[in-house]
Amino acid sequence: MSHAAEAPEFSxxxxxxxxxxxxxxxAEGFGAVSMDAVARAAQVSKATLYAHFPGKEALFLEIIGSNCRKMQAMMDVALSASGLTLEGALTELGQQWLRFLLRREVRALHRVVIGEGVRFPHLARDFYAGGPQSVRRWLAGWLASQQQAGQLQADIDLLLVAEQFLSLLRGDLFLRATLGLVTEGEEDEIAALAARAAQAIVRLYGTVPDGAA
Known part of the structure; x- marks a missing residue:
């Protein structure tokens, strides 16, 4: 995910x-929605619609990209606090990421991909590349900066560390959220999950401070 404000072409x-x-x-899934329906709902002409997007796939990709930019902004805010330790920064990142995943629209889009991925495999591939894979690469890049600062061991696979951190966060809470069994306001559980995931990563891959046993 590249850090950028919303693209200027967003008229x-x-x-x-x-x-x-x-x-x-x-509301209806990917397959059931037509470009005509999008034009009517947006109150634009078909010519205007196609001038911006050649088809549904491009529209879905933009929705994924827009959500990715929102997540990036939330993570940037989490990292803006001064004086954070590695564990503290990971905890903040984990909380922001979980809050994002629990958003109603994010859960709904995830269900669309799960439900229609077999019929539209390109949709699943685009979602994976623009969403989870992009987040993992971004996190690995940030972890590289922590490695250079001496906070992480030098001989570790940063993409694997990023994957493990995100996997630790996506546990029972995420499953229940996907099933519609929780709301966005699970703050106590979010905080506890993020703290435990951050602690695990630091214990596994953090450097031992000078003088520590």
């Missing part, structure tokens, strides 16, 4: 198109 009409498409995909 009000383009935003209306993306918002309308997201709402339709979440």
């Amino acid at each position: 009000p009409k383009r935003r209306a198109i993306v918002d309308a498409a997201a709402a339709l995909f979440m």
Whole structure:
């Protein structure tokens, strides 16, 4: 995920198109939604719609990218606090990531991909590349900066460490959220999960301070 403000080409009409498409995909699934339906919901002409997006796949990719940028902004905020230890920074990152995953629209889009991935394998591939894989690469890049600062061991696979950290976060809470059994406000559980995941990563891969046993 590249850090950037929302793209300048996001005119009000383009935003209306993306918002309308997201709402339709979440309510009806990917296969059932037509470009005509998106144009009607966004209150734009078909010519305007196709001038911005050549098809549903491009629209879905933009929705994924938009969510990815939102997540990046949340993670940047988490890292903006000064004086954070590695464990503290990972805890903040974990909390922000879990809060993002528990958002209603994020859970709904995840269910769309799970439900329609067999019929539309390109949709699943695009979602994986633009979402989970992108997050893992971003996190590995940040972990590299911590490694260079001497906070992480030198001989570790940072992509693997990133995968393990994210996997530790995606436990029973995420499953229940996917099934619609929890809301966005599970703050106590989010905090505990993030703290335990951060502690595990630091214990496994953190450097031992000078003078420590």
